[in-house]
Amino acid sequence: MTAEGPKNAVILAAGVGSRLRPLTDLRPKPLVEVNGTPILHNALGALEAVGVEEVTLVVGYRKDAIQYACGRRFNTVAIKYVESLTYDHTGSAYSLWLARDSLLSGDSYLLEGDVFFEVDVLRQLIMTKASDIAAVAPFTEMMEGSAVELSDDELISAFHMKQTSASLAGGPRLFKTLNVLRFAALTLRNTIVPALNEIIGSGATRAYTEELLAFLIERRGLQLAAARCDGLKWCEIDTRADLQIAETIFATRPRLPPRPRSDSGGEA
Numbered sequence: 466m467t468a469e470g471p472k473n474a475v476i477l478a479a480g481v482g483s484r485l486r487p488l489t490d491l492r493p494k495p496l497v498e499v500n501g502t503p504i505l506h507n508a509l510g511a512l513e514a515v516g517v518e519e520v521t522l523v524v525g526y527r528k529d530a531i532q533y534a535c536g537r538r539f540n541t542v543a544i545k546y547v548e549s550l551t552y553d554h555t556g557s558a559y560s561l562w563l564a565r566d567s568l569l570s571g572d573s574y575l576l577e578g579d580v581f582f583e584v585d586v587l588r589q590l591i592m593t594k595a596s597d598i599a600a601v602a603p604f605t606e607m608m609e610g611s612a613v614e615l616s617d618d619e620l621i622s623a624f625h626m627k628q629t630s631a632s633l634a635g636g637p638r639l640f641k642t643l644n645v646l647r648f649a650a651l652t653l654r655n656t657i658v659p660a661l662n663e664i665i666g667s668g669a670t671r672a673y674t675e676e677l678l679a680f681l682i683e684r685r686g687l688q689l690a691a692a693r694c695d696g697l698k699w700c701e702i703d704t705r706a707d708l709q710i711a712e713t714i715f716a717t718r719p720r721l722p723p724r725p726r727s728d729s730g731g732e733a
Contacts, residue, residue, distance in 0.1 A: 470591040471572035471647060472518045476508060477560045477674070478578030479525030479552040484704045493527040495578035496534055497702065499711045504581050504702060505531065509539040511584040512574065515591060519543045521567035522578075523560040525552025551670070558672040562661040568653045577644035577674075581711050582699035586645055589697065595690030596649040599678075602694045604628065604639035607710075610701070611675040612639040613691070621689045624679035640691065642675065643699055656687060 482494030489497065495505035505522075512520060520542055524531050528548060535544055547563050549555065557577065567573070574587070590598050599621060604612045612628040613621045614637050628639060648657060660681055664672055681687035700711035 470515045470517070470587065471574055472516065473567065473570055473572065474512050474517050474520045474574035474576065475523065475561070475564045475567055476505070476520060476576045476578050477523050477557050477564075478505060478531060479523050479528075479549040479560050480557075480578075481526045481553060482579070482703075485702070485708070488705070488708075489526075491527075492530050493524075494702070496527075496530055497708065499581050499700075499702070499708065499715055503534065505535065505578055506539070507581050508576055508578070509535065509542055509544075511582065511587055512576075513540055513542045514584045515587045517542060517574065519545065519570075521545045521547060521564050523547045523549060523564050525549040525560075554671070556671045556676075557674045558661065558677045559665060559670045561674055561677070562665045565658050565661060568648075568658055571650045573648055573650075573653060575646045575648065575674075577701075579702050580644050580699060581702060581715065582643065582645060583697060585697050586643060586692075586694050586699055589692045589694055590645070590647040593690055593692040595688075597652050597688065598647045598690045598692045600643040600645040600694050600699075601640040601691045602643060602697070602699070604641045608641050610703075611642050611673075613642055614638070615640060615691050619691045619693070621678075621682060621691055624675055624682070626673075626675065626679075643694060644674075644701065645699075646689075652687070656681060656685060660685065 478495040482489035485494055496503045522544060524546055537544055549560055549563055586600050590600060609629045612625045614623045616622040682689060698714050700714055702708050702711055
């Protein structure tokens with residue numbers, strides 16, 4: 466691992482965001498604002514701050530709104546678009562498969578388009594001495610969704626889907642995945658993309674990225690290190706309640722400066 470992070474990133478931003486309606490009736494979830502800053506703009510700004518030069522956005526629902534809001538460049542970051550025509554009945558692994566050409570371009574960050582986070586989350590990925598890394602934080606009673614167990618050497622040893630506060634009683638210590646990851650080019654080329662081809666080729670188009678990673682850890686020997694983000698600010702935004710929590714967490718965060726709009730209007 467080098468001291469620098471990847472120059473490329475993929476952000477999955479194709480979903481409908483039905484649990485955030487009516488906020489997502491006219492705009493996609495990645496453009497929902499937290500204290501005035503769209504979730505997607507926050508992610509792009511953080512990626513720019515750690516040296517990312519090119520981002521591939523997988524878009525679907527209300528794709529034109531995302532292309533208008535982000536354009537072909539976001540400040541110094543070049544943006545490419547990949548369109549999912551079946552976003553309403555496919556999972557995140559399918560969106561990732563659509564971006565496989567970008568995944569083959571070198572070391573890369575992988576983000577879900579509904580996570581609002583501070584830039585130190587990415588810096589934690591850079592500082593963690595491993596090739597393939599996932600940002601995690603302790604799973605608390607306020608959380609739900611996918612969770613992981615960690616081994617003694619801080620590798621992810623198992624995934625658990627659809628966890629709730631009840632999962633904390635009497636079981637192993639769990640950590641929440643932030644859906645912010647970093648992968649080495651070798652892993653993407655030899656492990657991630659071939660597995661995506663296999664899964665999507667088998668017809669499992671509704672699979673989620675977490676299911677892909679669980680399969681690779683359990684069956685293919687993927688060593689995915691955990692970057693502990695205890696104490697850092699982040700929030701996965703699926704519901705109106707999540708949005709309220711995010712606005713509280715980031716209440717004192719300075720707003721980003723306005724971005725020049727002279728190069729808007731990206732194309733899928």
